[in-house]
Amino acid sequence: MPPLCRSLDGLHALVLLLPLLAVPGHCDDEYSLSQVLFCQPSEPSSGLLKMFGDDQMFSFNFSDNTVSPWLKEFGRWGDLAFPDPSTISAHVNLCQRFRQDLTEVLKDITPEARGGTHVTVFTAHPLRLGVPNTLICAVNDVYPPALTITWRRNANVLTRSLSTNNYFAVDSLSFQAFSYLNVTPYHHDVFSCEVQVGGDNRTVIQYWIPQYPAPSELLENVLCGLGFALGIIFLLLGFLFFYFAKRLHNTD
The missing domain is CATH 3.10.320.10 (Class II Histocompatibility Antigen, M Beta Chain; Chain B, domain 1)
Incomplete structure (x- = not known):
C-alpha cells in the first residue's frame, strides 16, 4: 500500500x-x-x-x-x-x-495523520533511594492507538510489550496511554521508557535518573546529629567569648 x-x-x-x-x-x-x-x-x-x-x-x-x-x-x-x-x-x-x-x-490525496507523541516518566511515590517504587510512563498525543513500550535499566531491557488496551480518549481525538514499572532505584541507575507508535519508524525515548531524593532515615539521623553537634560547639564558643570578654573587662 x-x-x-x-x-x-x-x-x-x-x-x-x-x-x-x-x-x-x-x-x-x-x-x-x-x-x-x-x-x-x-x-x-x-x-x-x-x-x-x-x-x-x-x-x-x-x-x-x-x-x-x-x-x-x-x-x-x-x-x-x-x-x-x-x-x-x-x-x-x-x-x-x-x-x-x-x-x-482519499488515496494519494490526504497526507498521513499522526500524533506528536510526547512521553513523560515520573514516580508514583516520593523518591527514596533503595526503597521500592513505581515508575509511570505517560504517553500523550498517541495517534494511532498502537504502541510498543520498552523499559530499560542501565541500557538493559526489562520489559517490552505491545500495548493493546488501556488507551484513554481525549478531546483532541487522540489518545493517552500509561505503562508501569516496579523498581527499587539507586543513585547510579538510568531508566528509560521507549515508545514506538505502530507503523512509525520513530522511537520516542524518555530517560529518568534518580535526583534530589527525599532524605532517607539514615540521612535524617546524620543531619540531626550534625545539627546537634554544631549547636553544642556554638554554645561552647559563646561561653568562651563571654569568659574572655569578662576577663578583659576586669583587667581594664
Whole structure:
C-alpha cells in the first residue's frame, strides 16, 4: 500500500465518538458519558472505551469479549457497560468497511495523520533511594492507538510489550496511554521508557535518573546529629567569648 494510502490508515483510522448522555453539573462545565470506538490496520485492530468526561471507566476486550473496569470498584457494573455484544460487532464491521472505503477514495490525496507523541516518566511515590517504587510512563498525543513500550535499566531491557488496551480518549481525538514499572532505584541507575507508535519508524525515548531524593532515615539521623553537634560547639564558643570578654573587662 503506498505511503499516502497508509496515511489514511493514519486517520486510524476512523475514530467514532458516540455521546450517550450529558450530565449537567453545578459548575460551568458539563460531563458527558460516551463510547469511543476506533478501528485501524495495526494492532489493536479495534478498541472500544466507555468514558465519563476525560476519564475512562471501562474498556472492551475484543480478544475474549470481556469488559475491563479501569478502577476495581467499577467491576460491579461491568455487565451494564456494553450490554449488547452483537451491536458492538456490527459497529466494528461498519468501522472497518468505512475505513477501507475511505482509504481508497482519499488515496494519494490526504497526507498521513499522526500524533506528536510526547512521553513523560515520573514516580508514583516520593523518591527514596533503595526503597521500592513505581515508575509511570505517560504517553500523550498517541495517534494511532498502537504502541510498543520498552523499559530499560542501565541500557538493559526489562520489559517490552505491545500495548493493546488501556488507551484513554481525549478531546483532541487522540489518545493517552500509561505503562508501569516496579523498581527499587539507586543513585547510579538510568531508566528509560521507549515508545514506538505502530507503523512509525520513530522511537520516542524518555530517560529518568534518580535526583534530589527525599532524605532517607539514615540521612535524617546524620543531619540531626550534625545539627546537634554544631549547636553544642556554638554554645561552647559563646561561653568562651563571654569568659574572655569578662576577663578583659576586669583587667581594664
